[in-house]
Every structure is written in C-alpha cells, then in structure tokens.
Amino acid sequence: MHKVAIIGVGCSKFGEMWDSGFRDIVISAGVEALEDAGLEGKEIEAMFVGNMSGGRYLAQEHIAALIADYAGLAEFNIPSTRVEAADASGGLALRQAYMAVASGVHDIVIAAGAEKVTDVGNPMDIMISSIDKEWEGFVGATLPALYAIIAKLHMEKYGTKEEDLALVSVKNHKNGALNPKAQFRKEITIETALNSTYVAEPLKLFDCAPISDGAAVVVLASEEVARKYTDTPVYIEACSQASDYLAIQNRKDILTMNSVVVAAKQAYKQAKIETKDIDVAEVHDSFTIAEILAYEDLGFVKKGEGAKLIREGVTELHGDLPVNTSGGLKACGHAIGATGVRQAVEIVLQLRGDAGKRQVNAEKGLALNIGGTGATAIVTIFSR
C-alpha cells in the first residue's frame, strides 16, 4: 500500500444557502481545494462524491458525473463515482479516494461531499431514509426519536444527565463561533441549551444538529506526488469502514455502536497508534448523545464514562483532547453527504496549523463519520 497525503482542502460556507444551488456550492468548495493544492483540474485522475439526497430533493441522480462535468473535467473523461451511506456518504467518498491512491491505481484523486437540502424539501424526510424504513420509519420513528431512546437509556444506565448533553452543545457552539465557515457562529449558555424546547425527550433543540447546505473537497495524492505540490502534506495513516444492524432494535446493546468500535480498532491497528496518541478529533455529533457515545466507542474512555470528558473539560478547545474544534455538526452545520469530508478538512487545517483562532497543538488527528444511527461508520486517522 502506498502512503497517501492530503495536499489541498476546500469548504463552502455551511448553512441555509438560499441564493446558491447544488452546483454552485460544490464548485466553490472544489475551486478552493484546487487553489489550496496548487493544481489544475486536468491533473485529477479520479473523483469520488458523497451525496445522500440528490435523487429525492433535486430529482437528480448521477451526481458524480454531474460534478465532474460542472468542474470542467468532462473533457478528460475521468472516472467519477458517487457513494452513499446516509450522513456517512462523505466519509465513504474519502475512504474510496484513499483506497484508490493507496492501492497505486491513481496518483491524484478528489474526495468531495455535497448536499443541498434546506429549501428543496422537508429535511426530516431525508433523515428518516437513513434508518430502517420498514422497521423504524414505518412505525413513526425519526432520527431524534431513536437518539432519544439511546440518550434515555444512557442516562438510566450510566447516570448521564441532560446537563452533560447541554455541555456538548455549549462547547461546540463556542468552537463554531471561531470558524468562519460555520452555520452558527454564536456562543450559547448552558441555560439556553437546557431551556430550549424538547424535540424528543430528553433531547432538546440544542441537542440536535441542524440540517444544512454545504460542500467540502479534499485532494489526495500519493506521498511521492504530494511532495511536488506541498511542504505541509497531511497523511492519512488509516481509513476504516464498518457496518452494523440498520435498525437499532436488532443490536445487542443500543448504547454501543459496533461499527464505530470495529472501525476504530482497525484504524488504530493500521496506523500503529493507541487511542491516547490522538491529539484532536472531529466526531459525528448529529445529536449531543452521539458525541458522548463516540468518546466511548472510540476508546477515549470506558463505556458509560463519556460524560466525564465533557464535565471535566477534556474535550474543550484547550483541553487535553479537543473534540469538534470546527464546531462539529451542531454548530458548523450538518450538510449530510458533505460532513465526512468537512471533518477531514478541519483535521487537515489543525495539523497544518491553519485553523486560525481555533488552532490547537496537534500532530495526530481522528475523524469519525457515521450514517444514521451508526449502521455505517468510517474512522480516519491523520498525521502531519
């Protein structure tokens, strides 16, 4: 396997982008990534695109060919492949691109993630299609409802409190305020979070990430090629993917996402590191309880002890292990298929020292992107 580097990153603003179409958003991120890498479109050998809802909301499938075309690459006839696993679509695109370079098939590859949802349909619809439609959706379960069941049980079994969940939201908003691309750039107090309306008890408005428009793009290259383009490559040391039962009712323990546990173990092993070597992480906080579960399933703490990390400030921007320095899905925004790639952009900026006011000191980073309630998980480990 060849060593793989990220040599360029780009990200659109995340949020409700009423004045931009899907094509505008993805091209803006792509141009930024190519400029960052200092390369021309014609040097790209292949493209992988994560997108969840093109068919449903834009009545447009065949999204990868569309993006290659609008990026001006159609004349080069490069293979362009869409991958989809709900809100893990971006992570899948990153992984396929990583494998295409690691295997030696290609030298320079694009991984993109993009979504346009806010003014083209009912955002709740789209998220229900990420869970088991026949066994969960059909009986009225929604994403917030399923995560509420998980949160409730976590509270009962491990003593996690609504205040702990609120602290996750407060932290991520604090970080998001420092991120120019974030959807919400406003700090909130714990009272604001705790006093917000219940969406699905015990989850309140401020426990739920928004559903956003946005796109993110990274340029991957083999180590040898990367050196021609940049003095600050960020390496992908591992990128692992695993699956779990689609419906949470079939899992042995709904408080453990086995897909995350398995993908993380594989990634640590491949990267030859231990959990404690991670300096910064972006995790999938579609709901605040998901960030707590991530702490546990990634092995940062034992199962049941996730809340300790947020209570003790360990995962704050200047804590021992900063998590979601971008603001996470909660404050940076959650542009479904873009999120997995957007997480990679943040880790690259942190490891290069380009993260501006939210810069932390880090040599190794991790990103966790999950689909729905965790039927798909991708864990990626980066180093500078």
Place this chain on the structure above:
Amino acid sequence: MHKVAIIGVGCSKFGEMWDSGFRDIVISAGVEALEDAGLEGKEIEAMFVGNMSGGRYLAQEHIAALIADYAGLAEFNIPSTRVEAADASGGLALRQAYMAVASGVHDIVIAAGAEKVTDVGNPMDIMISSIDKEWEGFVGATLPALYAIIAKLHMEKYGTKEEDLALVSVKNHKNGALNPKAQFRKEITIETALNSTYVAEPLKLFDCAPISDGAAVVVLASEEVARKYTDTPVYIEACSQASDYLAIQNRKDILTMNSVVVAAKQAYKQAKIETKDIDVAEVHDSFTIAEILAYEDLGFVKKGEGAKLIREGVTELHGDLPVNTSGGLKACGHAIGATGVRQAVEIVLQLRGDAGKRQVNAEKGLALNIGGTGATAIVTIFSR
C-alpha cells in the same frame, strides 16, 4: 495488482415483481450467488451495492448497510458501500469490488445490483434523474427523447434505418426467449417491432427497454482464493470506467459516447487484447440505437457502420460476435442498478458453459454498462 476471479453468480427473475419487496429480490439473488460459489456469508469481507432509486422510490437510502443487515452479515461488521451512477450503478459496484480485490485489500468481495421500481412510483421520473435535470429535464427532455435525437441524427448522417433498430429488438427478444430469468420470453417479428407505437420518433415501443425490478450478485475473489472454491473461475482481465458531459448538448458529437470509447480503449489495453478477440458481449441496449452506438464506440466496427452488424447477422446468437445473448436490457429487462451486475452474470455463465439453450462458444467476453445517455460508462473484460 492481483488477478481477480468471479467464483459465484446469482440473479433474480427480472420483471414486474408485484409480490416481492426490494429486500426479497436482493436476498434471492445473493443466496443463489453464495450457493453457486459454495461459500458462507461470514467469509465475505466487503460488499459494494449498485442502486439508483432507493431514496426516491422506497424512501430508503443507506441501502448497502440495509443489504448487509438483511443478508445476515451485520454481525460481521463488514464495510458495505452503495455506489450510484444511474443505470451504470451496477457496473460501478462491480468495478469497486474488482479494485478492492485487485489492490489486495480484500480476498472475497460481493458486488450486487438491485432495483425495485415498477409498483412504487412513476418509472419515467426515475430515468429523468439520470440526465441533466437543469439543462435537459427542466425543458421537457426525457430519456426516450434524447435517444430519439441521437437515432434521428444517426439515420441522417449514416443511413441507419428504422428497420435496423427493429432488428436489434427482434434479436434480443429471440435471445430473451431462451433465458429463464428474462422479463420477456417471447420472440417477436420485425413487423411487430415496426408497427409498434412511436414513443419518441423514430423510437417505437419495441425500441425501448422496459424498467424492471430485479437484482444480481457476483462473488469476486483473488486468484489464489478462487482456486479453493471453484475449478471454473472466470477472470476479470480489466474493468475501466470513464465519464462524459452529462447533457448531450455539450458533447462535440452526440453520436459518439466518449466515455465508452475511453473506457474501452483502457480496458483493451489493460487486458492486452484487441477488439477482435472478444467472443461474446453484453451491451447497454436501453434503446435499440444504444446497441448500434455500442458496436461503434467499442470498436467492433467504424463509426457509422453499426447497423451493418445487425443487418448481416454478426451479433445474432450464432453469429461471429453474439451480443446480448441474455436478451439484453430489451428482453431480459432493465432493473436499473442491477443491470451492470446482471451483464456480468451472463458473461460468466457463457464463459463457464452454463448458459443453457443460449450457450455460445466463447473464451473472452465484454460487458458495457452505461448511465443515462452515457455520462458514465464501465467496460469490463472477462476470460475463462
């Protein structure tokens, strides 16, 4: 790169399957493939799934995790990845699976394609989402309309006749009658084809493939592992993918699918063969004119001379180069995301000598799967 073999194939019946859901269809094909390979589910290391319309028609995205789950593989947490490029989705799944084995990342991988469309929505809707929605669909263009433009110009420029198109349909129905999995198992006369209603002049009802329910699955393994399971492996000598402008208006010549030309050249080169070495082919006859274009773009004949092959009977079942022995999309049926994998199933059966009444004598086969009007193409070359 490791040599890759197909060690098992499975295919559901294609057609209007009113009594089977998406999950039933895909599992029936999967069980057949595993039995054919003689392996158990737990030996599978990864899965790639081609599906176009899950989100739109089943309100179910995250299809690959769902299939891994329903196939009983969730407990093994294998990576399961959905790919989509309209009706080239199956070909993409095959290619990703091929790359996963060729690169040495995995030893045994599943490529599946599945679609459920006939009783869950308006089939025309789905196909429009494969073309450029903003520049083609928005102004009223449909798949038949775009292929009609192509056919009209081919007639004007190269003298192709409606009779030539009808002969493609007659041939494919004749082959389909011999295929127990085919949707239409009835021979037709040229008069039936020529007297059928115009859908978009010059294309008539019998020039258009149906839109079907169906699933197909192939099991891929590295050469070394394949030998443990079978004495009749079929090797994938090459699997190439290319893209083109999404809207046909942007192409230099709408009578040439550059994606096909480029993918075919790459595939011939990688397989170290010439066009004349191909003994049997499955090509993407979503419309009869598409089969004529395929003859030309794959290099079987020069541009403009495609109709000669059908007039002279070269591509008949017992001609020099049998094409669409399965009945093709026209008669076997076109289960969108399944088609690219279904084509591979047919070529494997032919090369193994398991094609029953439609058996031809062949050592090397080719499959061409395209998306929409050719913005994506995958060319795969097989040998026994």
